[in-house]
Amino acid sequence: MxxxxxxxxxxxxxxxxxxxxxxxxxxxxxxxxxxxxxxxxxxxxxxxxxxxxxxxxxxxxxxxxxxxxxxxxxxxxxxxxxxxxxxxxxxxxxxxxxxxxxxxxxxxxxxxxxxxxxxxxVRHPDRDFDVATGEPRSGRRLLTVGTDCSVGKMFTSLALEREMRARGLKADFRATGQTGILIAGGGVSVDAVVADFISGATEWLSPANDPDHWDLIEGQGSLFHASYAGVSLGLLHGAQAEALVMCHEPGRPHMRGLPKSPVPDIADCIALNERCARLTSPNARVVGLAFNTSALDPQTAERTLKEAEDRYGLPAADPVRTGVGAIVDRLA
Amino acid sequence: MxxxxxxxxxxxxxxxxxxxxxxxxxxxxxxxxxxxxxxxxxxxxxxxxxxxxxxxxxxxxxxxxxxxxxxxxxxxxxxxxxxxxxxxxxxxxxxxxxxxxxxxxxxxxxxxxxxxxxxxxVRHPDRDFDVATGEPRSGRRLLTVGTDCSVGKMFTSLALEREMRARGLKADFRATGQTGILIAGGGVSVDAVVADFISGATEWLSPANDPDHWDLIEGQGSLFHASYAGVSLGLLHGAQAEALVMCHEPGRPHMRGLPKSPVPDIADCIALNERCARLTSPNARVVGLAFNTSALDPQTAERTLKEAEDRYGLPAADPVRTGVGAIVDRLA
Missing domain, CATH: 3.40.50.720 (NAD(P)-binding Rossmann-like Domain)
Structure with missing residues (x-):
């Protein structure tokens, strides 16, 4: 496209x-x-x-x-x-x-x-993909992952692109969902590809690039979402990202669409994402937290981000309220 | 179908x-x-x-x-x-x-x-599926999982069906691949469904059943296969299995189709499968090992199975050489 x-x-x-x-x-x-x-x-x-x-x-x-x-x-x-x-x-x-x-x-x-x-x-892939190879490729890649669906993975990826470009870094947002594709002018709706090709489509979307070029790949779903985790794992393997940003909405009562499923613990979510990502990117790690605090008052939001920074030892940002500069600092 | x-x-x-x-x-x-x-x-x-x-x-x-x-x-x-x-x-x-x-x-x-x-x-699903709900359903379910593709998951599932039926248990093989579907007369090729519906298709394939009825679900791929793990995770969540059987081929030099990818350690593979399975089946655990020892001489095969039993504290069977009676004993 x-x-x-x-x-x-x-x-x-x-x-x-x-x-x-x-x-x-x-x-x-x-x-x-x-x-x-x-x-x-x-x-x-x-x-x-x-x-x-x-x-x-x-x-x-x-x-x-x-x-x-x-x-x-x-x-x-x-x-x-x-x-x-x-x-x-x-x-x-x-x-x-x-x-x-x-x-x-x-x-x-x-x-x-x-x-x-x-x-x-744009919801429907317009081409066929190869099966993923998992082979190392050049360039730097970051994938947004999440505790749940709809916690700000697209928004965070775009905010990172804007911040990195403002700093003169080579960075491209890579879209994996309909809105992201319309924003980027291209991409692939990975949840709509045939199951065997989730990782392959992601490799196609974020091919080998200059050693100092960042692909900022929009994540989908969550490894802890009982409906969609297969898509999330395929994306994680295909992205071969060295950096993950964990997206989360504090206070969400349950997983989206699943009223009986609790939202996972962030530490569990970090651990499982890192473990699985290392199959194709041996040094992959979570480099920051992106919270959507729009439901919180400013004081509570600030305290929530501060507590998360202390607990996880990672920069914690709200892309809207604080910007993602602290996460880009960590990458640099 | x-x-x-x-x-x-x-x-x-x-x-x-x-x-x-x-x-x-x-x-x-x-x-x-x-x-x-x-x-x-x-x-x-x-x-x-x-x-x-x-x-x-x-x-x-x-x-x-x-x-x-x-x-x-x-x-x-x-x-x-x-x-x-x-x-x-x-x-x-x-x-x-x-x-x-x-x-x-x-x-x-x-x-x-x-x-x-x-x-x-039969390689192509002939219907649409709903998104998975992850909600608990009645009946007992076993899923074959593996260290790699093509390590005997279908064969093991069918051997378990035969053994359980011979003992008078209610058991049905549930096919997820082309050969299995032709054997069973129905099923769904899960690697060919649209990615969002992997788990939903698996829930459809193994619906609620009598409390003493076993669905024996054919696994696909491996959580450690860089091309196909998304399918394996979607199957694992959709199957909602209380029992997993880990399939493996001793001596395989690398992951199928990926000459640079080593075969995972069995203990790691057990741990990750149990961890992920528990999202939808909180007591899920590996109940046995099924090895394809056809490349080994009889003495080496026997020793390999014995060593695996001792190391993992699980019955280890070769469905062809020893039958799967020891695994069914463990289930009962």
Missing amino acids: DIRRPYLLFLGDAGDQLAAKTAYGVAQWRRDGCVGQLRLEGCRATCGLPDLTLEEAAAKGAQTLIIGVANRGGRVSELWQDTMLRALDLGMDIASGLHNRIADLPAVAERAQALGRSLFD | DIRRPYLLFLGDAGDQLAAKTAYGVAQWRRDGCVGQLRLEGCRATCGLPDLTLEEAAAKGAQTLIIGVANRGGRVSELWQDTMLRALDLGMDIASGLHNRIADLPAVAERAQALGRSLFD
């Missing part, structure tokens, strides 16, 4: 801000890569970008319409389809984070084909 | 015995479910069953033609296709362990459709 910029972000008729969180993530991390947003009547979300019509966006050079909104029940309304067809007519490609493929909409697929436009269904 | 018996085993023009190992496995474990074998000119393999023509097999009641042979380069020859078409005409379904789908052969697909026959491409 090689999704062309700049983007026009389509928010559709999103019923609330959460429904547009994919578009919001793109705007947050790649504002310079977006000409604006397109909202239909009744839309209750915003990315904080200028509202543009399709024609205005085309005039500003938009190359790709980004479907960055969760639709209800997996169905694409007529209004959405009309928007897509018109975008194709105006010269844009379309990239979608929807679960259902836009390439399966006959009218959209036919129009794209006729006009020579590209359709990117 | 619900593949009807009895089978006619198709060996094609297999160049050697190894090319027909899938058919051989079916004959070895389900001889009573097979009417005979069908070989084309030049075939150099045998399952030790009567050679039959398609017409003779149909007269003996064959319900399914089993394509139990690896073809060269993934292409199906004209001769094979003629055999398949004639089998459909004679009333048989077809089940194939080939990597390429027989359902993608237009002539075969059309004929099957026209006649109302079923085509089973």
Whole structure:
């Protein structure tokens, strides 16, 4: 996948801000890569970008319409389809984070084909992968891991990229989920590849590179999540990372989607991730903690981070509140 | 998948015995479910069953033609296709362990459709799965795990089924790979499901059952295999097994397909499997060792098993040489 910029972000008729969180993530991390947003009547979300019509966006050079909104029940309304067809007519490609493929909409697929436009269904890998070899490769790699799903692995990886680039380091975010792929303009949705190729897809995503170049690989799931741990382990082996950052949300009552499963102890989670990572990266270790403390008041957040630093002997950051400078310091 | 018996085993023009190992496995474990074998000119393999023509097999009641042979380069020859078409005409379904789908052969697909026959491409799941819940379910479950791929996990699981049934226990082999599925008449090729659903597919394969019923689940890969460990971990969590049997081939020089990767220490492999299994099955433990000692002379094999028993405090069996009675004793 090689999704062309700049983007026009389509928010559709999103019923609330959460429904547009994919578009919001793109705007947050790649504002310079977006000409604006397109909202239909009744839309209750915003990315904080200028509202543009399709024609205005085309005039500003938009190359790709980004479907960055969760639709209800997996169905694409007529209004959405009309928007897509018109975008194709105006010269844009379309990239979608929807679960259902836009390439399966006959009218959209036919129009794209006729006009020579590209359709990117980023939840679905568009190529085959080789089986992983596990062989050492050059370059430096960091993988975000977690105590659970949705604890800020993507956000942390992007924050690390921004911080490292600001320091003049060579660093690239490597996306493994839909929002990350739309942000990066490429990547692979590793939880959607055939099981035998999880590690192979990850090796493909983060190939050999310059000795001083960092790949910052977006983790998925958790070794302690009963639904998805296979994906997490395949990623861990394929990433061959020397550095892991453990992501966590303090106070979460149970594992996401599993009301009877407790969140693991952070020390256990560090130990198991390091142990498993060393199969392909013998010196792998956790170099920092990234907490999402958004549910805590500032004093509690500060105390929580301080306590974690003391307990684990690692820099503990909240990418939003404190930035990830302390973790990059540790890497350097 | 619900593949009807009895089978006619198709060996094609297999160049050697190894090319027909899938058919051989079916004959070895389900001889009573097979009417005979069908070989084309030049075939150099045998399952030790009567050679039959398609017409003779149909007269003996064959319900399914089993394509139990690896073809060269993934292409199906004209001769094979003629055999398949004639089998459909004679009333048989077809089940194939080939990597390429027989359902993608237009002539075969059309004929099957026209006649109302079923085509089973057992390497490819034919349904969608839910995400795993990890919730406790009734029934007893055993999973074979391993230090590596191809160390006898399927063979051990089937040997356990045979031994337990001979003792009057309720036990069912649950297949997770192509040969196992053809032997069992159903199952799911877990390494071919979408990565997010490895554990979910395993939960589906081994559902809640009577409190005294054993599911004997065929393991895949190894937590220590850099290519496939994600599949192994997803299986381990989805199986929710109380009992694990560690399979191993003494003397193997390196991990299968990875010449630079050493085979893990058995104690490490036991510890990591138990630790990970306990996420969904808190009392999970390794109850026995199953070694493939076929490369060793009888005295060395006997000594190797004895030493392993002493070192690990577990019954150590070679399913072929000693049978798995000692492991079943330990379970009882």
